[in-house]
Amino acid sequence: MIPARRMIPACRTRRPSWGSPWLLVLLLLGGSPGAGASYLRRSSSCTAIPSSMALCYDIGYAEMRIPNLLEHETMPEVIQQSSSWLPLLARECHPDARIFLCSLFAPICLDRLIYPCRSLCEAVKRSCAPVMACYGYPWPEILHCNKFPADHELCISAVSTEETSSSRRTVPRASCKDCELEEASTAREILESLCASDFAVKIRIFRKNTTTSISDFDLDPLQVEVLKHGPLLRTEIPGRLRQWLDIDATCAHNIMRGTHAGLFVVSGEAQSDKVVVNKAYAWHRNRNLHQAVRRWKQHRCPEQPGRKV
Template sequence: MEEAGRRQPSRRGGRWLPGLLVRLLLWGCPGTRASYLRRSSSCTAIPRGMALCYDIGYSEMRIPNLLEHETMPEVIQQSSSWLPLLARECHPDARIFLCSLFAPICLDRLIYPCRSLCETVKRSCAPVMACYGYPWPEILNCDKFPADHELCISAISTDESSSSRRMPRASCKDCELEEASSAREILENLCANDFAVKIRILRKNTTTTVSDFDLDPSRVEVLKHGPLLRTEIPGRLQQWLDIDATCAHNIMRGTHAGVFVVSGEVQSDKVVVNKAYAWQKKNRNLHQAVRRWKHHRCPEQAARKV
């Protein structure tokens, strides 16, 4: 229920993320941490230069913000340092959480993110930050934020809405596309890994922060199956696409579909992709290596034959 005179956020300049008015729990109760505005606080348009939050679903923010940044240049500078984390797609609500602090929505009071939202994002994103030697910062200490029964911004993603896919695990590997200097180099790589497969990957959607990727089961060519059964490989690779969205995102490079030769290792109940090559006409070394692979003997195979 809305209070009379509450300022409504403008819809100008932004797509509305599903459910965003960030699912404010508007039944505040005694002890709420939603702060009434200081006289110096003002509404201002979220500029295009603020890539973290521009087009988040509302067009105006309060400044100073909840992290006590007092000027827009300071907000833009500080918020831009979080863009690499968003690129890792560690959690679908990471952007909402960060923007609730860097660009608080214009209401008649400051609304903090719920503690549960902070904890959920931290659980998925802190391990990714640790890959690069960064701890979860004290300014984002989840204990500072209100409990869910208070007036706060809650999560948009739910277990029910994401039940069809698993949350991506932290990956410290960049998993970029390889540029091989020779067919021999590719053959050596295929020999060094447990499996090698030529596959087609499809991007299932482009509307959420975390993309979904599907393996085209009709376009799976097993070059090397290693310890896996050939029939196991499509399912294992789909699992890889589900839990390591960062790697898939990097090799897709913004395209909606692509054919790749990937190789990797089997680790317990999952596969890990170590190398990925784009199957393109201009990549003659890759085409030559795949043609030669049928008759190629890896060093250990040649040694066993002798």
């Protein structure tokens, strides 16, 4: 289990609404109970999900079973252990991470205990375990996916769906390297940063929706100005940046800071299969950035082998 200390930098996220209190019931797949549904122990009881349990409060149902499916016997223990996962949830590693965790920490009150489906566990693990590994934490044995029932049994399935077509998008997840909006940089510092980067682009980023737990970002193709393409082709940069917006939701979220749209200069590293943004500057009312961009065309960077302007 992830220790309670703050091991992952949290960013602000909206608490998703799962709608009707019966939504989870509708997600239960039909089939024989098998390992997916256990009859209740006599000591098990229903209790209200307290507001202090931030992980699962207001998730769409009001009461939970205790002891829970992780064998936590008391509410203080449940609250303490569940809060350990809030930083990971804030990293937006998978849209179903919250429902998976709450199915275990705060199982819904039915006439039997319902476990998450193995496929739900595997999907969340696939996206979230690499983020945990960034900070030195393995996926805990208590959440080993083989312990959970197969999809044909009675269990809680995924809420989000992945397209099966060739245009299927990667589930947004955070990268190991944090990125933040740069503050109070001088024009000289910005120029030095552009010289040290593989690429630099002035782009307009906007949110495509405001209703899901994972923010969905895109860029305006009419407002893409390539300042430096380095090893990349100018024509491939918009596509690479769209891929970055898809797979690094936390970085984009940090840069946007709750705004619906904005103009930014971003720079970073070009890897074989993706780009990694490590610097971002807000264009609005940033005189030093405006000055640096004006000077960039005439600016001569120090010789750096292997880099192209």
